[in-house]
Amino acid sequence: MSVETLLSNRSTENRSARAWLMVAASMFAVAWGGNEFTPLLVMYRIDHGYSPVMVDFFLFAYVVGIVPALLLGGPLSDRLGRRPIMLPAPFIAIAGSTLLAFGADSAAVLIVGRILCGIALGIGMAVGGSWVKELSAAPWDPDATEGSGARRAAMSLTAGFALGAGFAGVLAQWAPLPSALAYVLHIVITVLAGVALWRAPETRAAQPKTERRRLIDDLKIPSAGHRRFLYVVVPLAPWVFGAASVGYAVIPALMTGHSGNAPVAFSAFLCVVALACGFAIQSLGRKIDTNSNARGAVVALVFLVIGMAAAALVASTLTVAAAIVAAAILGCGYGMALVSGLLEIQRIAGPDDLAGLTAVFYSITYIGFAVPAVLAMLSESIPALSYTATLLFGSAAAAACLVLVLFKSRSHLPADESAMVKAG
Numbered sequence: 001m002s003v004e005t006l007l008s009n010r011s012t013e014n015r016s017a018r019a020w021l022m023v024a025a026s027m028f029a030v031a032w033g034g035n036e037f038t039p040l041l042v043m044y045r046i047d048h049g050y051s052p053v054m055v056d057f058f059l060f061a062y063v064v065g066i067v068p069a070l071l072l073g074g075p076l077s078d079r080l081g082r083r084p085i086m087l088p089a090p091f092i093a094i095a096g097s098t099l100l101a102f103g104a105d106s107a108a109v110l111i112v113g114r115i116l117c118g119i120a121l122g123i124g125m126a127v128g129g130s131w132v133k134e135l136s137a138a139p140w141d142p143d144a145t146e147g148s149g150a151r152r153a154a155m156s157l158t159a160g161f162a163l164g165a166g167f168a169g170v171l172a173q174w175a176p177l178p179s180a181l182a183y184v185l186h187i188v189i190t191v192l193a194g195v196a197l198w199r200a201p202e203t204r205a206a207q208p209k210t211e212r213r214r215l216i217d218d219l220k221i222p223s224a225g226h227r228r229f230l231y232v233v234v235p236l237a238p239w240v241f242g243a244a245s246v247g248y249a250v251i252p253a254l255m256t257g258h259s260g261n262a263p264v265a266f267s268a269f270l271c272v273v274a275l276a277c278g279f280a281i282q283s284l285g286r287k288i289d290t291n292s293n294a295r296g297a298v299v300a301l302v303f304l305v306i307g308m309a310a311a312a313l314v315a316s317t318l319t320v321a322a323a324i325v326a327a328a329i330l331g332c333g334y335g336m337a338l339v340s341g342l343l344e345i346q347r348i349a350g351p352d353d354l355a356g357l358t359a360v361f362y363s364i365t366y367i368g369f370a371v372p373a374v375l376a377m378l379s380e381s382i383p384a385l386s387y388t389a390t391l392l393f394g395s396a397a398a399a400a401c402l403v404l405v406l407f408k409s410r411s412h413l414p415a416d417e418s419a420m421v422k423a424g
Contacts, residue, residue: 062115249372
């Protein structure tokens, strides 16, 4: 073999091994668009006069787009291939950011923009996550280790969430056009990611029309009834974004009058702290997680019990130091819950419903984004029910989930069930 041929083969192998980055870039971009809004909640309250409940509803509104996109996008990509479902996601995110950039004074426009960003993020999470997982294995990346796909997908999302929030807060606090400039930056980034996505190779061929079942049958996810999913993943999943939303939405709202002259930047700082801690712990997630029990989920829930208690302390003391520490602990809980949940999903799911079960998992995680709105409504309707009390209740609820997961930690392991089937 000639030197030129050898170098050409190595170059092709390197491009193949890096193919996952083309998809991860779009996951990063749609995550940026999903979370750039979060530190601006304080700005919308102070500069545009929206009530705390309405602002928290804006935060939750994109779940209306996320959940259908997750539940439909995953099974559709199993049916039609990853590319045709994922390719539109960056451009839907661009449409959402365009509306947000021009709609600061219209609740209806903000809600529609948030829904579009949610649709893009839902597709990115379900379809992009499965695509990255498949590109992180042979033949595309034979040197990748087990669990690399889940870790790469989780870290791509978390990096987008963190940087989107950080840049948006800084621009809204100190740059001109505070209601629009962050969204313009996102549009530029997403155009670049969308162009790169067109080069990503398909990993799942479309099913021939003669072999396709009814779409309603494809939307059924048999592994969602797996006992491991019900007893370990479901108790964990709502805490993924339940923790995140407390760390970078509830705590910044509580600290609005106690964070100096830069409340929007401080909100962004707490977002970055929480998500940076989540990103850092995800890099250790595969080492913490194990096939033999639910150690990863247990570690996540321990962080969450402590983090919710720390958030209650913030509500009672309103000190900057306590807010930063609480955001960091909650961020660790978020990151560990996300990556350990994805690893459990990849062990449970079969090859034909990986994207579908991933979609179900993410749909449950987004229940957590209702937490800020629920807390705001409770505090307005029942003045005696303080944030301190409700956050302590949240800590107790996380502890109850921890007990359940500990009890079921070694039960219904997919590897054990497969061994029993083979033995039978």
